[in-house]
Amino acid sequence: MPANFDNMLTIDGHGCISPAGPLELREDEAALRLDVWVWQPGGACMAFLGGPFEGKRWAMNPDPHDDHFGDEFRPGPATAMGLMVTRKANGETTAFHWTEAILLKSGEERGSGAGHHSSAEERG
Numbered sequence: 001m002p003a004n005f006d007n008m009l010t011i012d013g014h015g016c017i018s019p020a021g022p023l024e025l026r027e028d029e030a031a032l033r034l035d036v037w038v039w040q041p042g043g044a045c046m047a048f049l050g051g052p053f054e055g056k057r058w059a060m061n062p063d064p065h066d067d068h069f070g071d072e073f074r075p076g077p078a079t080a081m082g083l084m085v086t087r088k089a090n091g092e093t094t095a096f097h098w099t100e101a102i103l104l105k106s107g108e109e110r111g112s113g114a115g116h117h118s119s120a121e122e123r124g
């Protein structure tokens with residue numbers, strides 16, 4: 001599986017999360033775009049990461065005001081879904097979709113929305 005979610009994500013001070021997970025691309029492959037949705041009954045977070053990007057992990061920091069809808073997240077089970085489009089060196093593109101059950105845990109503090117945005121976490 002080229003991408004996954006971390007099994008447990010932390011709820012931030014705004015009741016939102018920063019989705020993240022491992023990325024397993026082939027050497028000749030780059031991700032063109034990754035869209036993610038995480039939801040519980042009553043609330044959802046939606047974000048995307050534009051590419052091309054590579055690396056061993058992906059991470060997003062959605063804006064809690066623009067990318068989170070409905071109720072704040074609560075500790076416990078949630079559903080996470082991703083859609084990633086990749087391109088190989090020969091120009092071939094592939095769309096990959098997955099859904100998985102994850103757990104959300106409480107963060108430690110509540111704060112302002114400053115500094116939240118989509119970003120890539122490229123670690124080698």
